[in-house]
Amino acid sequence: DAKTTQPPSMDCAEGRAANLPCNHSTISGNEYVYWYRQIHSQGPQYIIHGLKNNETNEMASLIITEDRKSSTLILPHATLRDTAVYYCIVPTGNQFYFGTGTSLTVIP
Amino acid sequence: DAMVIQNPRYQVTQFGKPVTLSCSQTLNHNVMYWYQQKSSQAPKLLFHYYDKDFNNEADTPDNFQSRRPNTSFCFLDIRSPGLGDAAMYLCATSRVLGLAGYVLFGPGTRLTVL
Numbered sequence: 001d002a003k004t005t006q007p008p009s010m011d012c013a014e015g016r017a018a019n020l021p022c023n024h025s026t027i028s029g030n031e032y033v034y035w036y037r038q039i040h041s042q043g044p045q046y047i048i049h050g051l052k053n054n055e056t057n058e059m060a061s062l063i064i065t066e067d068r069k070s071s072t073l074i075l076p077h078a079t080l081r082d083t084a085v086y087y088c089i090v091p092t093g094n095q096f097y098f099g100t101g102t103s104l105t106v107i108p
Numbered sequence: 109d110a111m112v113i114q115n116p117r118y119q120v121t122q123f124g125k126p127v128t129l130s131c132s133q134t135l136n137h138n139v140m141y142w143y144q145q146k147s148s149q150a151p152k153l154l155f156h157y158y159d160k161d162f163n164n165e166a167d168t169p170d171n172f173q174s175r176r177p178n179t180s181f182c183f184l185d186i187r188s189p190g191l192g193d194a195a196m197y198l199c200a201t202s203r204v205l206g207l208a209g210y211v212l213f214g215p216g217t218r219l220t221v222l
Contacts, residue, residue: 002150032206034211041218042215043200043213043214043215043216044198044200046211046212046213085150094139094163094202095153095156096141096153098150098152098153099150
């Protein structure tokens with residue numbers, strides 16, 4: 001079962017930063033946090049993952065709190081194409097369960 | 109490009125008629141997953157293979173079976189599809205999870221049951 005909780009929906013103005021929160025209070029010391037997104041009718045797309053340090057790639061930044069009980073995915077300049085459902089996932093071993101995710105709508 | 113391929117992208121079957129969905133990967137990954145995603149829901153893990161070791165989720169119905177004849181291919185067999193089995197079926201692969209990797213998903217097969 002999913003170990004994460006996320007708000008069901010968020011809006012963001014185009015060009016602004018989108019900050020998507022995730023709670024994972026039961027995370028263990030060696031478990032990673034993964035973020036995916038799913039655009040309508042497509043397979044989920046990997047965005048980023050991290051253990052305890054903040055991570056950045058060409059798509060997004062991942063900020064993990066010091067106690068590792070929560071994290072935030074940041075899309076620095078949201079575009080209309082970022083409208084999707086965003087999933088935060090903490091796997092156990094190779095079991096990769098999805099929670100309900102956050103439906104992000106980017107508004108023109 | 110290394111990728112996960114699912115065939116067909118759209119499959120129509122009749123109520124009770126067995127159907128097989130296919131997945132292949134070019135990445136030589138150890139783990140292959142099958143998920144079911146119904147409309148407006150999150151993907152639900154059905155089972156996964158770690159190499160040849162099959163791991164079934166406790167709530168996956170017996171109607172769903174899987175085969176992995178080699179590293180590259182994995183099949184989802186639905187023995188007697190019901191109307192409630194209409195969904196998107198997603199195949200995914202990973203080498204291992206953690207620092208070394210992440211899960212890569214295919215585009216999915218949308219199954220319609222008439």
